[in-house]
Amino acid sequence: MFELLPALLRGLGVTVQLTVLGSILGFILAFLTGLARLSRYSPVRFIAACYVEVFRGSSLLVQLFWMFYALPFFGIRLPGLAVGVLALGMNFGAYGSEIVRSSILAIPQGQTEAAIALNFTPFQRLWRIILPQAWLIMIPSFGNLLIELLKGTSLVSLITLTDLAFQGALLRETTGRTIEIYSLLLIIYFILAFFITLSMRWLERLAAVGRS
Amino acid sequence: MVIWDWEFAIKVLPDLFKAMRVTVAATFAGFGLALVIGLILALGRRASFKPLSLLSRGIIEFIRSTPLLIQLFFIFYALPLATGISLSAFQAGALGLGLHYGTYLSEVYRAGIDAIPRGQWEAATALNFSRLHTWTRIILPQAIPPIIPVMGNYLIAMFKETPLLSTITVVEMLQTAKIIGSEWYRYLEPFTIVGALFLLLSYPASVLVRRLELRLNQR
Numbered sequence: 001m002f003e004l005l006p007a008l009l010r011g012l013g014v015t016v017q018l019t020v021l022g023s024i025l026g027f028i029l030a031f032l033t034g035l036a037r038l039s040r041y042s043p044v045r046f047i048a049a050c051y052v053e054v055f056r057g058s059s060l061l062v063q064l065f066w067m068f069y070a071l072p073f074f075g076i077r078l079p080g081l082a083v084g085v086l087a088l089g090m091n092f093g094a095y096g097s098e099i100v101r102s103s104i105l106a107i108p109q110g111q112t113e114a115a116i117a118l119n120f121t122p123f124q125r126l127w128r129i130i131l132p133q134a135w136l137i138m139i140p141s142f143g144n145l146l147i148e149l150l151k152g153t154s155l156v157s158l159i160t161l162t163d164l165a166f167q168g169a170l171l172r173e174t175t176g177r178t179i180e181i182y183s184l185l186l187i188i189y190f191i192l193a194f195f196i197t198l199s200m201r202w203l204e205r206l207a208a209v210g211r212s
Numbered sequence: 213m214v215i216w217d218w219e220f221a222i223k224v225l226p227d228l229f230k231a232m233r234v235t236v237a238a239t240f241a242g243f244g245l246a247l248v249i250g251l252i253l254a255l256g257r258r259a260s261f262k263p264l265s266l267l268s269r270g271i272i273e274f275i276r277s278t279p280l281l282i283q284l285f286f287i288f289y290a291l292p293l294a295t296g297i298s299l300s301a302f303q304a305g306a307l308g309l310g311l312h313y314g315t316y317l318s319e320v321y322r323a324g325i326d327a328i329p330r331g332q333w334e335a336a337t338a339l340n341f342s343r344l345h346t347w348t349r350i351i352l353p354q355a356i357p358p359i360i361p362v363m364g365n366y367l368i369a370m371f372k373e374t375p376l377l378s379t380i381t382v383v384e385m386l387q388t389a390k391i392i393g394s395e396w397y398r399y400l401e402p403f404t405i406v407g408a409l410f411l412l413l414s415y416p417a418s419v420l421v422r423r424l425e426l427r428l429n430q431r
Contacts, residue, residue, distance in 0.1 A: 053411075053415060054411060057372075057410065057411040057414045057415045057418070058372070058407040058408075058410040058411045058414070059372040059373065059374075059375045059386075059407075059410050060372070061373075061375040061376060061378075061386065062375055062386060062403065062406055062407045062410060063407070065386065065389075065390070065399075065403055066403045066404065066407055069393060069399035069400075069403060070399050070400040070403045070404060073215055073398075073399070073400040074215060147276075147277055150279075151277070151278065151279040151280065152279075153279075154279035154281045154282060155279075155281060155376075157281075158379060165279070165281060165282060168282070168285075169285075172289070178289045178290045178293055179290040179293055179294050182282060182285055182286040182289070182290045183286070183290070185282050186274075186278045186282055186283070186286065189277070189278040189279055189282065190274055190277055190278050193277030193278070194277070197277075
């Protein structure tokens, strides 16, 4: 069974790459959009809400296919990896923005008022007072979302990217050892998800240093 | 150059609508299974018999952290080889969705059951209710209504995962769009319509769930 591993693990690099790049893009979008949804300007709030609802309301696989097959009709032809990162990142960002928004809203109003009373600039208020506290609330939810993202990367095998799932399908065609291949794949994904869970716990402890 | 071809879009719309029935059927079949599997796993996890509760926990963790796509492949391609039970593509798809979301729903059930005050359990014992009656008459009727909105959210999430069934040859909306696309060499319209249909169904549903949640919170 284990002699199948090297061939399968050839796809590990692509899976990890997509998870890392997708989550970086997703984090940036999540913070920008989460803050935009709390903006005092209604057009900003509206645009951010549209982005979130479109990406949360339609399916990730449909978004992936749309970017891969339909975007070229507009003259935009992206390489497969870019499509994967873009679709995963934008999807992740839309879900993540809700985490950012609700965590910021969970910080008591008094914190904002105190920062204003102490003459903090709006940026300092956000950066020094609100976000460090909100961050602590966000971490567990982001951890869950990261695992969703990792699971989502398996879909890129359907737009010809050679990730773990793709190598699995390829190997199945050449060897026909279906049961072993899919069992191994499930175990590999489980180990990757476990690694994410551990890192998020570590991050949580790090963020909680100096707080009760 | 006109990019969007309305004539073509209108021509393919009926086929996509027809495929929507398969999508909706798969969603409800999967969700029905998920409701049952979720409850079994939630009860298993609460069992006082340690190996059973550990096993349930392990199953939940494992299924939750592995991709639905691979699980579907496993059920559709590997399960018949391993057990001799061969499922149709639709059955395999519904089972995959049901298992995957059953693990999510088990957590929802657990939250609902944990929210029941201890006094309810003690009162049921004091009134000499059997274990079955305690569950069916006292605990579940109180535990389930507050978690209905959360379940609604998972129903919507599951609906959006049904395009994955196209990979095991279920001809639902996405698969239909792909077939149309490869037939006419036009992917823009069919895929855009599919995305719009998902949005059109899931957005109002999520607004409804939010309303339901607000109303439940008011009580």
